[in-house]
Amino acid sequence: MKIRRKSLGVLLKHVARFKELYVIADLWxxxxxxxxNLFVEPAPTxxxxxxxxxxxxxxxxxxPPIFSGGMPSLKELTLEHFTVWPTTYFHNxxxxxxxxxxxxxxxxxxxLDFLQNSPVLEMLAL
Numbered sequence: 033m034k035i036r037r038k039s040l041g042v043l044l045k046h047v048a049r050f051k052e053l054y055v056i057a058d059l060w061x062x063x064x065x066x067x068x069n070l071f072v073e074p075a076p077t078x079x080x081x082x083x084x085x086x087x088x089x090x091x092x093x094x095x096p097p098i099f100s101g102g103m104p105s106l107k108e109l110t111l112e113h114f115t116v117w118p119t120t121y122f123h124n125x126x127x128x129x130x131x132x133x134x135x136x137x138x139x140x141x142x143x144l145d146f147l148q149n150s151p152v153l154e155m156l157a158l
Contacts, residue, residue, distance in 0.1 A: 047075045076103075
């Protein structure tokens with residue numbers, strides 16, 4: 033089942049209420065516009081975010097800006113194929129799962145800096 037732009041637009045009007053969001057980007061119907069471009073409104077109550085993709089929609093491993101950076105409650109994050117994200121994101125995580133990190137991985141030093149800036153991280157899956 034494809035994710036339709038209109039349906040996703042209706043759902044994302046309520047993103048400020050979401051506690052969990054699980055997205056399989058491969059099901060997105062509009063290949064001309066990345067699905068992540070629709071994630072613009074802040075998600076202040078979002079606690080858990082999973083972004084799964086086969087990697088076709090990922091450019092240089094970079095996660096584009098999402099939710100205007102407004103995810104202050106985010107504690108659990110699962111990313112597939114994304115190896116780079118805005119440096120102001122994801123410092124309050126207790127759980128981080130990264131998979132299929134095949135290209136443009138951060139340097140060891142950059143990743144260690146990220147971990148050092150994540151003082152409440154309890155679970156890391158690579």
